[in-house]
Amino acid sequence: MQVLYQYWFEYLRLSPSYELARLHRTGKLSALDRQRLPKDFDQVLRVFDDFGNLQQKLFKPWWINTGLALMGTPTKRPSPKSISKLTSNKEVKSVLENVEKYIRNDWAETGEPDTLLIAVPLNIKRSRLITEITQILSNSISNKPTQSKAQYQLIQKKTHLQTLKIGIKTLWLRALHNESELWRIGAEAQVSKTYSNEVDPKATKKTTLTSQARQTLTIVTSRALLNANMVAENAARGIFPSNAKHPYAVKFNADEFHQVLAKQTAWAKREKAKYR
Template sequence: MTDFKRRSTVTQTDDFWASPEQATFAQLCFAYLLISPSYDLARRHRLGLLSNADIAALPADMDVVLGVYDTLGDLKQTSFEQWWPALGIAAFGNEGAKPIVHPIDAIWPTKANLADGLEKRMVGYLDGRFRQQDPQPCLVISVPLSLTKADIADQIKEFIDAVPEGFKSTQRREPVYPLYGQKRDLSGLIRYIKCAMCRADDPSLKLWEIGVIAELSSTYSTRIALGKGTPEDQQSLKMLASRALNRAAMIAENAARGLFPTYDKCEHAITPDWKAMGNVFNDFEGWSSGLEETDD
């Protein structure tokens, strides 16, 4: 099995923008939601496919899951590249245009009508780019062009460091679904979803076989793949694969509740039925079109 890494994708629409990190994690969230039993229940509920008995047995927090589904939609009927500019970037990205450092005017002591020209361009900026971009506080500073770039960078940093944190966050609009936590293990997320892909594709696989196919361990997976593995290697890989699948399931269930990425315990999580899931990643064309395969 090959690795996955971010492809170049849309990072700006007419109304929203996203950082490469936001786009990358949204691609992975898209994949994890495909294995979430709660999210699939929400899909079937909205399509009117649940019986009264099914509805009575829904998780206690199903209203939260339905809210996420209503925002993100039926992922089984689309590809990431179609979904991202249509719905994804509005949920995981930021409102407005991407903030940029914007020149307003160049001034010098002998310039005629110094204040009038500066005022005109400042008003143009405030009524234009400033209102169009992601709303957040900005510093207005004067940069003497005779300074070195290093001196300019150092002095601007001092200004920024002196700004109170409360002011920096004033009027800043968070994404509908901001990324969860500060430390995000991208490689771990990819390993876990690869194990889930293997389990969904063939539920009869042994755990250690999943670990080999998903290249879960550079040590055990490689040795077994080369025919040099021991029973101890298989046992170690079995334990790693079991943990990876458990984490994948919990990440998916948290994602269905608007929390991604985290494998913290989800109180109302439903255990995936891998046999009933079928080839969820292959049931419609292009599920992985937002992730580029590489042999690196």
């Protein structure tokens, strides 16, 4: 299910309304931008204030620090785990590093549930060990597991992931190649199982043999872009995944997002370099 939340994250980054909210909150909204503000801009701003500026976020840290609290759903089911074995010849530092790693990764990814850290000596009888651990657990475990109510929920958990994938790729390619013909975008994004493979998106010459495929791809790609834009615009209003026509949806501007993606890609490259 986490993949759906990641798609939500990605569609928000390509939502025209959400981008206007980012510009507004960062004080960069132009006079022309103000003319494009949707009538329900207050709703978009509320979503933006919850999700944040995603143009300068990587999904995993955002999910751990922000997404989990918003969605109320852990990425992994909590389960017991052996963290480290303490022996006389093992440095305490490495044990502490393992504990810190568990807290930073596994514990965070399961929504930071109440967790008991137990020291289990391994040189005593199994029967005594089980008895004593059982007693510790009975004194600590609550029979009523807490479950936070999600502020944002998926409107449908079962959806066609391939459609979401094609949609985000189509928007991305349209912005990346903002002056390219639609049939080229469609061929590269694989919007049609039938026609996308009949043409070369990088072809320098157009032939009569590919005329029908190019015409069809242009129509299908245009439809895919409209559909994906609507998914992004609904996402900006806390509704995902949905391609239902929204009355206040802002039109996707390839030139605008060409610049947005250029800055986003440069930032992500610098950020990822820190972890190498």
